[in-house]
Amino acid sequence: MIIVPVKPFALAKQRLAAVLSPAQRAALARAMLCDVLAALSRVTGTTPVVVVTHDPEAARLATSAGFEVLDDRERPNLNAAIDMASAWARAHGAGFTLVLPADLPLLRPGDIEALLSCQSGDGTVLVAARDGGTNALFRRPATLFPVRFGPDSLAAHIAQALIAGLPLTVLSLPGIGLDIDRPDDLLALANSDVQSTARDLARRVVSDSRRPSAGTSASVPGSGGA
Numbered sequence: 405m406i407i408v409p410v411k412p413f414a415l416a417k418q419r420l421a422a423v424l425s426p427a428q429r430a431a432l433a434r435a436m437l438c439d440v441l442a443a444l445s446r447v448t449g450t451t452p453v454v455v456v457t458h459d460p461e462a463a464r465l466a467t468s469a470g471f472e473v474l475d476d477r478e479r480p481n482l483n484a485a486i487d488m489a490s491a492w493a494r495a496h497g498a499g500f501t502l503v504l505p506a507d508l509p510l511l512r513p514g515d516i517e518a519l520l521s522c523q524s525g526d527g528t529v530l531v532a533a534r535d536g537g538t539n540a541l542f543r544r545p546a547t548l549f550p551v552r553f554g555p556d557s558l559a560a561h562i563a564q565a566l567i568a569g570l571p572l573t574v575l576s577l578p579g580i581g582l583d584i585d586r587p588d589d590l591l592a593l594a595n596s597d598v599q600s601t602a603r604d605l606a607r608r609v610v611s612d613s614r615r616p617s618a619g620t621s622a623s624v625p626g627s628g629g630a
Contacts, residue, residue, distance in 0.1 A: 405451065405452050405453070405454060405493040405496070405498035405500070405501055405502070405546065406444065406451055406452070406453045406454070406501075406502045406503075406504060406516070407453075407454055407456060407486060407489045407490065407493065407501055407502065407503045407504070408437075408440060408441075408444070408453065408454070408455045408456065408466075408471075408503075408504050408505070408506055409455075409456045409457070409476070409482055409485055409486050409489070409503070409505065409506065410433075410437055410455055410456065410457035410459060410462040410466075410506040411433070411457070411459070411482070411506075412457070412458065412459040412462075413430040413433045413434050413459055413461060413462065414426070414430055414459075416429055416430065416432075416433035416507075417429040417432060417433055417507075417584065417585070419585050419586055420432075420584075420585070420586070420587065420590065422587065423587045423590065423609075423613070424590075424609065428609060431605060432584065432590075432602060432605055432606070432609075433506070433507070434461065434462075434465075435509070435600075435601040435602040435605045436506060436507045436508065436509045436584065436601075436602045437462060437465060437506045438465060438601050438602075439508070439509045439510075439511065439600045439601050439602050440504065440506050440507075440508055440509075440511055441455075441465060441466065441469040441471070442469075442601075443511045443512055443513050443515075443516065444469070444471070444504075444513075444516065445469055445470070446513040447513045447516050447517060447520075448513070448517065449517075449520070451502075451520060452471075452472065452498070453471040453472065454471065454472040454473070454474055454489055454492070454493065455471050455472070455473050455474070455506075456473075456474045456476050456485050456486065456488075456489045457473065457474075457475070457476060458475050458476055458477040462506075463475075474488070474489050474492060476488065476489075482553055482554075483550070483551050483552065483553055483554070486503055486551045486553065487547075487550050487551060489501075490503075490543075490546055490547045490551070491547060493546050494545070494546040494547050498546045499544060499545065499546065500523075500542060500543060500544035500545070500546055501541075501542070501543050501546040501547070502516075502519060502520065502540065502541070502542045502543075503540065503541040503542075503551065503553075504516070504539075504540055504580075505539060505540075505553075505583060507583045507584050507585075508539060508579070508580055508582070508583055509582070509584065509593055509600045509601075509602035509603060509606075510578070510579045510580075510582050510593070510596060510598045510600060510603075511579050511580060512579045512598075514579075515577045515579040515580050518575070518577060519531070519540055519542055519575070519577070519580075520542075522542070522573055522575065523542055523544060523571065523573060525544070525571065526544050526545060526548075526570045526571070527544060527548075527565075527570040527571035527572060527573070528541070528542065528543055528544075528548065528561070528564075528565035528568070528570065528571070528572045528573070529541075529542035529572075529573045529574075529575060530542075530558060530561055530562065530565070530572070530573070530574045530575070531574075531575050531576070531577050531580045531581065532558045532574065532576070532581065533558070533581065533583050534581060534582065534583075534589070535585065535586070536555070536556045536557075536558055536559070537553070537554075537555070537556070537557045537558060537583070538553060538557040538558050538561050539580045539581060539583055540575075540577075540580050541553075541561060548565075548568050548570070549564040549565065549567070549568050550564070552564060558574075562574070579598070582596075584602070584606075590606050590609065590610070591606075591610060593606040594606040594607045594609070594610040
């Protein structure tokens with residue numbers, strides 16, 4: 405089962421507060437979720453998808469895409485919400501879980517299929533983020549170990565996988581490698597040649613940041629703003 409955790413749009417991308425207004429951050433989070441849902445909708449096969457959120461708009465988008473929604477309102481943090489969803493997946497017969505964050509605007513169906521086909525037996529597959537985090541986590545069995553998303557989570561997940569004593573693979577997949585947490589990530593997205601809703605939004609933001617009258621909080625570094 406594929407698990408997509410989604411923070412409330414109004415609280416998303418706080419590390420971009422220096423360059424994006426609250427409305428822009430919410431719009432970016434929504435656009436990235438739409439890109440992820442679109443990629444998941446085009447994956448061949450019958451792997452079920454569950455979106456874990458208590459944001460009403462995110463839940464509506466997931467339902468419209470035909471995916472299950474789990475409410476994480478009672479969970480204190482992201483890891484607790486993902487562990488809850490993993491246990492739910494196992495209870496519903498899932499042999500594996502693949503956790504994909506909702507902020508992967510360059511995600512493509514081929515990336516997801518590569519992850520799903522990489523580990524045919526029990527074990528772990530990871531995809532690293534540029535900042536040392538984890539942008540994809542595959543576990544078979546579904547609850548092989550508790551998740552450790554957050555700063556330096558790749559090292560934490562590698563440690564967990566080694567303790568489990570089952571095969572571990574770390575992949576490099578460009579479509580999964582870029583998540584959007586920092587201004588330079590936003591600029592990398594704007595400069596990408598991969599079509600996505602979030603990329604188009606990032607290009608507009610970067611373009612606006614070059615104008616003195618722009619509504620952004622500050623110019624995006626490297627964009628040519630003051």
